[in-house]
Amino acid sequence: MEWITLDSVIRCDHAGVIENVNQQDWVRIEAPVLVDDDPEGRDIDWCPNSGPSIKKCGKTLKVHVGYSTWIRIDGHAVVLSNLDGLTDGTVPGTIHYKVEDPKQEFVRADA
Numbered sequence: 001m002e003w004i005t006l007d008s009v010i011r012c013d014h015a016g017v018i019e020n021v022n023q024q025d026w027v028r029i030e031a032p033v034l035v036d037d038d039p040e041g042r043d044i045d046w047c048p049n050s051g052p053s054i055k056k057c058g059k060t061l062k063v064h065v066g067y068s069t070w071i072r073i074d075g076h077a078v079v080l081s082n083l084d085g086l087t088d089g090t091v092p093g094t095i096h097y098k099v100e101d102p103k104q105e106f107v108r109a110d111a
Helices: none
Strands: 009-012 062-072 076-087 096-101
Touching: none
Parallel strands: none
Antiparallel strands: 009 096, 062 076, 076 096
């Protein structure tokens, strides 16, 4: 699994784009590495899932999988390419966000 950076592409199940934000800037792989809880509570742009009684994905919720169990930066777990969490879109509890492209292949970890 690759480490995820500020440049990585993360999308909801409908292809909406998650706006990455980093809380640390001193460990980089061409861009700052994301750590817990960087992927949580982020805006989702361009989610096409809309219509009557349908709420498009607007925010990311808690990460279920994707934080390293042993690699840390300043006490925060590194985000890995197996990232998986839910969004606030309709149907609640069923719409995921995942890494589409880590945008780096240099640094990997098993967990």
